[in-house]
Amino acid sequence: MGQLKQTVALKDVKCFALHGYYPEEQLIGNHFIVDLVTEFSPKGFDDDLNQTVNYEDLNTIILSEMKNTQKLLETVLNNMISKVLNLYPFVETINVSIKKLNPPMPGQIGHSFVKLTYTSAD
Template identity: 45%
Template sequence: MIKVALEGAEFYAYHGFYPEEQVIGTRFLVDVQVGFTAETDIEKDNLHNTVNYEILYAIIEEEMKHPRKVLETVAQAILNRVKAQFIFIDTAEVTIKKQNPPFSGPIKQSVITICYNK
């Protein structure tokens, strides 16, 4: 099994249930990890034999630009696009961390994770 991941991709975005969250925005950290079995010779040093980080980042970046009320919706959209782009993956995990969520006391972050197993 090969695992490929991006960790701590940072975005300023406008996701949130409350209208002010969609106006003010906040920082988010996104982690995406995928796993697959190499069906071709990985030693051929060919980018097509693995998950391209650049494409993975572009998917995350594009989905983070679309404000949504629920983070699970954002994570599922990222996961769906990753699965469609890299049809050979066996597992995937998308984690979104909302920095400083709007509560009455200090909280570092709220976190959601969505997992996929073929």
């Protein structure tokens, strides 16, 4: 029999934040959408929250890092990955992405997009 993989995720978390490379972006802010997806081998299915990833914790991580103004979205995402791994070292894969809605540049742009993927060495 094959191995089970479990996914716990939050998708389309909407935030307003002050991230941006340029000083004016850090003053006026922007709207963002964050996805955070974890994958791991389940320890069991006995209704014990300690045997899984609590998506309330994922939400707390997203919201705290979105309040922590950074120039680069890559930094924000890397910080999120570090916090997830600190809480849940058994997680094997993390995909975290962020969309900056209507980035301030010429043209009509729906969103910019940055994604980081962590994969354990095991």
